[in-house]
Amino acid sequence: MLPFCEITLKDKRAVEACGAHYNYHLCERCFVDLFMWRSHYGTQICFRDGFLLVKMTPLDGGHDCYLAPIGEGDLGGALDALEADAAERGIPFQLVSIAEPMIERIEAVRPEKYSFSHDNEDGDDYIYLAEKLRTLSGKKLQSKRNLVNRFKTAYEGRWSYEDMTPENVKDAFGYHIRWCNQNGCAQNRDFQGETCAIVQALHNFSALALKGGLLRLDGEVIAFTFGCRATPDMYVVQIEKADHTIPGAYQMINQQFVLRNCDDVEYVNREEDLGIEGLRKAKKSYYPVMRGVKYTAVPKERAE
CATH class of the missing domain: 3.40.630.30 (Gcn5-related N-acetyltransferase (GNAT))
Known part of the structure; x- marks a missing residue:
């Protein structure tokens, strides 16, 4: 063998x-x-x-x-x-x-x-043009632009985005636990596996050459994400979590991360939907340029 x-x-x-x-x-x-x-x-x-x-x-x-x-x-x-x-x-x-x-x-x-x-x-993976995720340009992504703009207006002076570092990864993990409790998935086997995967990624954040970001509202984390360059022309976003009760939180963390980290790649791979209907709908709504x-x-x- x-x-x-x-x-x-x-x-x-x-x-x-x-x-x-x-x-x-x-x-x-x-x-x-x-x-x-x-x-x-x-x-x-x-x-x-x-x-x-x-x-x-x-x-x-x-x-x-x-x-x-x-x-x-x-x-x-x-x-x-x-x-x-x-x-x-x-x-x-x-x-x-x-x-x-x-x-x-x-x-x-x-x-x-x-x-x-x-x-x-x-x-199958959902693969997008990085430029589209950065600018949210075009009629198809108008609803995403509107949500981002409304978030910025509603929470002007109250929101912030910060790059993930070894010093603040604990804040990201703390939010993941709150997210799991909020979504009633703490005992689900797949989410237990995801929690273990997130621990491994955050614990080895620098060694893995990961890039990430946290979105805060009034100082509290309401979203986080991280990913890495996987090929010369593509970034992979491994994890993205946000508070779905705050309109625009998901759209903000998505755009802010790509703006800061994916300006020199053509594609962003946001991985699969795992057959989860809500996740599938969300990923399709960004209109992938191709499927992996x-x-x-x-x-x-x-x-x-």
Whole structure:
């Protein structure tokens, strides 16, 4: 079996070096995502002949699965190594979260070997033009502009935005706990996993090269967010929380973060909606320029 082990901060440079060979706009290719969610998804990694190999455990309790190898070298050999690992573990081989351009690469080295499918839109990423999120220009985003302007007018002199630092991350986490209590999700398994992921990100804020921001009203945090540069042309926003009872709070934290951190990238990836109707509606309302579609692959003999 391959020597998989839990991903650590020491792996950051090597993971990013492998990812640099493919400019795929999926959040799973971001070291921060792999690291902060490692406990929730049982993420383990290893390196083989210039490739990053990733094994994960699905939340539905099914068999372990793999991400497509990324790196430079013998892609076919890396795929064969993953298949052999699955066979030794006695589990069916499955690749998940495959970027569309990766399908062509896989087909080039192992033609007609795998069956590719896209069965679940809940996991597709929402990707936006950074310029649109900064300016909220155009008729489609007029309602967002109005909410931002109304917030600024209603709370003039009372609101502030500040960059997240190692000194104020505790304020962000404190707000997350209040947010969970406010939304009745403190005991939900997914939100427990999210809390663990947020702890990991905030505790290692500087080491992960994260950028973040807090929105305050009368000195109290009412929203926070953080993210990182994942590719030369894209930022990923990992977490965003705001008080939904304050009109414009979500729109403000969204715009203020992008204004301060995403002026030199073309895209902002705001990740998936997880099938949550409210989240899906909110993400669609910003009109993504494209979706980060994620495919699954299994050997054809098993799919038939």
